[in-house]
Amino acid sequence: MNASSDLQATLDPSRKSWVESANNPTGDFSIQNLPFGIFSDGLNATRRVGVAIGDSIVDLAALESAGLLSVPSTGAGDSVFVRDALNDFIALGRDAWRSVRVQLSRLLSRDDATLRDDAELRGRALIRQADAQLHLPVQIPGYTDFYSSKEHATNVGSMFRDPKNALLPNWSEMPIGYNGRASSVVVSGTPVRRPNGQLKLPDQERPVFGACRKLDIELETGFVIGAGNALGEPVTCADAEAHIFGMVLLNDWSARDIQQWEYVPLGPFNAKTFATTISPWIVTLDALEPFRVAQPAQDPQPLAYLRHDGEHAFDITLEVTLRPQQAKEASTITRTNFKHMYWTMAQQLAHHTVSGCNTRVGDLMGSGTISGPTEDSFGSLLELTWNGKKPLELREGGTRSFIEDGDELTLAGWCQGEGYRVGFGVCAGEILPALK
Numbered sequence: 196m197n198a199s200s201d202l203q204a205t206l207d208p209s210r211k212s213w214v215e216s217a218n219n220p221t222g223d224f225s226i227q228n229l230p231f232g233i234f235s236d237g238l239n240a241t242r243r244v245g246v247a248i249g250d251s252i253v254d255l256a257a258l259e260s261a262g263l264l265s266v267p268s269t270g271a272g273d274s275v276f277v278r279d280a281l282n283d284f285i286a287l288g289r290d291a292w293r294s295v296r297v298q299l300s301r302l303l304s305r306d307d308a309t310l311r312d313d314a315e316l317r318g319r320a321l322i323r324q325a326d327a328q329l330h331l332p333v334q335i336p337g338y339t340d341f342y343s344s345k346e347h348a349t350n351v352g353s354m355f356r357d358p359k360n361a362l363l364p365n366w367s368e369m370p371i372g373y374n375g376r377a378s379s380v381v382v383s384g385t386p387v388r389r390p391n392g393q394l395k396l397p398d399q400e401r402p403v404f405g406a407c408r409k410l411d412i413e414l415e416t417g418f419v420i421g422a423g424n425a426l427g428e429p430v431t432c433a434d435a436e437a438h439i440f441g442m443v444l445l446n447d448w449s450a451r452d453i454q455q456w457e458y459v460p461l462g463p464f465n466a467k468t469f470a471t472t473i474s475p476w477i478v479t480l481d482a483l484e485p486f487r488v489a490q491p492a493q494d495p496q497p498l499a500y501l502r503h504d505g506e507h508a509f510d511i512t513l514e515v516t517l518r519p520q521q522a523k524e525a526s527t528i529t530r531t532n533f534k535h536m537y538w539t540m541a542q543q544l545a546h547h548t549v550s551g552c553n554t555r556v557g558d559l560m561g562s563g564t565i566s567g568p569t570e571d572s573f574g575s576l577l578e579l580t581w582n583g584k585k586p587l588e589l590r591e592g593g594t595r596s597f598i599e600d601g602d603e604l605t606l607a608g609w610c611q612g613e614g615y616r617v618g619f620g621v622c623a624g625e626i627l628p629a630l631k
C-alpha cells in the first residue's frame with residue numbers, strides 16, 4: 196500500500212464504521228466524509244479539533260495523546276489538535292490532512308479493533324454531537340465573496356437594471372467578486388440581529404434611517420484556503436485546488452433595501468457586513484472527490500489564465516428551509532445544486548490572486564448565491580419572490596416575501612453516494628429584532 200491507494204481506500208463506498216449511526220445511508224457524516232471542526236463539551240470546556248462521524252465527534256486530541264494518531268507536530272507536547280481553530284493543523288499541509296484522514300478512516304472502520312474494542316478510550320474519545328458545542332472552525336484572516344452563478348446574476352440584473360442586458364459584459368469574462376468582512380463571520384446557530392441602515396424609499400428624495408425591511412438569505416458555499424500564496428505570486432488555475440482545504444455551507448445574509456441604495460459605485464457594504472453564517476464542519480476536497488463533475492460550458496472561452504482542463508464542479512444538493520418562530524415545521528423554500536455554478540472555485544482563486552494578491556490559511560471564499568435554472572431553485576428570497584411580488588406560501592399557513600423577526604433559516608447540503616452521503620450538516624440562524 197502507498198499513500199495514494201490508502202487515500203483511495205477512504206473513499207470506498209463499501210467501507211462501514213463500527214459507529215453504527217455513520218452507516219445510515221441518508222446521514223451526513225459517513226466514514227467516507229470525515230469533516231473537521233472545533234468543539235467543546237460539558238465535561239471539557241477546552242476547544243479542540245474533532246471529526247464528525249455519525250451522531251458523534253471523534254476527539255483528535257484524545258486519540259493523539261493515546262498514541263493512536265500521529266501528525267508532524269509543532270514541538271514536543273504541543274498538539275495542533277488542542278486549539279480553538281483549525282488553522283495550525285491546516286498549515287501543516289495537504290500530506291498531513293491526508294495522513295490524518297487515512298488514520299481515522301482505519302480507526303473507525305468496522306474491521307479495526309483498536310478503538311472499537313477499547314471501551315475506556317472510546318468513552319473519552321467519542322462525544323455525542325448532542326452533548327457538544329460547535330464553534331467557528333477557523334480563524335478567518337480574510338473573506339471574499341464571488342458572484343458566480345449565471346442564473347443569479349441574470350435574475351438580479353433583470354430586476355435591478357434591464358432584462359434585455361441583465362448580464363454586464365465583464366460577467367462572462369471573469370469571476371466577479373468583492374472583499375467581504377471577516378470579523379462578522381459566525382458559526383451556525385448564532386442568532387443574527389436585523390440591521391439598521393439607510394433606506395431610500397421610492398417616493399422620497401432623501402433616505403430614512405431604520406430597520407431593514409427586505410432581509411434576505413444568500414444560499415452559498417464557501418471554500419477555505421489550506422495553503423496560502425505569497426504576495427506577488429499568483430496561484431495558477433491548474434494549481435488552485437491544491438490550495439483549498441475544504442468547503443462549508445455559507446449564508447451571506449443580505450439587507451436588500453440597504454444594498455440597493457448603497458451599492459453604487461463600490462458594491463455592497465452595510466448590506467452584507469452585519470453577519471455571514473457558516474456551517475461548523477469543513478468537508479475536505481478529498482472527501483468530495485467522488486462527486487466531481489463537469490462545470491457548465493463557458494462561452495466565450497475564458498482568457499488563458501482562467502482555463503483549466505478536466506472537471507472542476509461538484510455535485511452537491513443544496514436546500515434551504517424557513518421556520519417561523521411559532522411554527523413546528525419548517526418549509527422548504529428552495530432546492531438546487533452547486534454543480535450549476537458557471538465559474539469554478541479554481542477559477543475564482545486564480546482570478547483572485549492573478550494581480551499578485553496574497554491569500555492566507557483560513558481565508559474564506561464565498562461562491563456567490565447559487566441559483567439553479569428553475570423558479571423553485573433560486574438561492575435568495577429576492578429571486579424566489581421576485582423582489583416581494585410573488586410571496587411564498589408556508590407549510591403551516593402565512594406567506595413570506597422577505598425574512599421576518601423570529602424566522603429561522605437553515606441551509607443544508609450533501610453529496611449522495613452509493614448507500615452513503617458526504618454531508619455538510621446545517622448552517623442555521625434565527626433573526627432577532629433590530630435595535631431600537
Ligand code: MN
Nearest residue numbers: 413447563564
Ligand atoms: Mn453573496
